Amino acid sequence: MDMRADLYPPLEPYDSGMLALDDVHTMFWEACGNPHGIPVLFLHGGPGGGCSPEHRRFFDPDVFRVVLYDQRGAGNSTPLGDVTNNTTQHLVRDIELLRSYLGIGKALVFGGSWGSTLALAYGQTHPDRCLGFVLRGVFLGRASEIEWFLYGLRHIFPEAWRSFADMLPEPERGDLLRGYLKRLFDTDPRVHVPFARAWSEYEGLCSTLLPNPDLVRHFADEAVGLARLEAHYFAHQCFLAPNQLLANLYRVRHLPASIVQGRYDMVCPIVSADDLARAWPGARYVVVNDAGHSVWEPAIRAAVMREVELFKQALA
Secondary structure: OOOOOOOOOOOOOOEEEEEEOOOOOEEEEEEEEOOOOEEEEEEOOOOOOOOOHHHHHHOOOOOEEEEEEOOOOOOOOEOOOOOOOOOHHHHHHHHHHHHHHOOOOOEEEEEEOHHHHHHHHHHHHOHHHEEEEEEEOOOOOOHHHHHHHHOHHHHOOHHHHHHHHOOOOHHHOOOHHHHHHHHHOOOOHHHHHHHHHHHHHHHHHOOOOOOOHHHHHHHHHOHHHHHHHHHHHHHOHHHOOOOHHHHOHHHOOOOOEEEEEEOOOOOOOHHHHHHHHHHOOOOEEEEEOOOOOOOOOHHHHHHHHHHHHHHHHHHO
16 A cells, blocks of 8 residues: 555644633643644534544654644533534634634644534635645535434434434424433433433444444443534534535635545435535545445545545645
């Protein structure tokens, strides 16, 4: 193989901190790799998913200055799962605040799943701050994509969907999002924790081509932040106008991009990546024919690594 396809060795940050965003939210961030290298902004999924130490390993630490952070309400940012002042526009401003705080001029923007949504929203707001994009498991925040997650997946994963839907009394199953929102934001952990775990396990079960119990457990571990924020964003159409990200693509179309998509991605079906690639003919579009949604699927991971290596060669 002429291009690296495996992760780099485990890596520790050389700097980290908590950045105050407003009177409510404080954001955890870390930087690793080469302090003088090519800046990368890593945008995690969810919303509410948070970063993990394994995410550091997609980037050559001798070449890249990798900045990872937990979006407001997610991961190690505080308060966990809080939706006050939590919109796509707030998240875009947070990225810009962090970029400025760390003294970064331009950066490669890396985003998977919801991270791809946020990467496009950020890039279209601040195209002059972007060196390019690596986008994986594309989600454009459209009503059809949200509807698919809530109801369409039952056609592929009926058992997982039944477990998800059956948490609610039968009369409420016609509006799963409303029913889950009511329970997820109940102040009693005996109510919101089981519903958060049910939401997160549903997503985990549907995220891989073949069953992966370890991934499902990972989703369950971050259940409250993930479920609350995803439900909140879905209830507000991700705080985007209809078709906003495709309509505003002209703002970043001149920049290089790689789009990596699993053919059998059920969480973020390939139609969205295909729509994005057709609207962005200059982007590299890589369809991985033996994978689903998760970046931890071997073929997805390898494809993402190859695209990052191509950017390394182009930008170094």
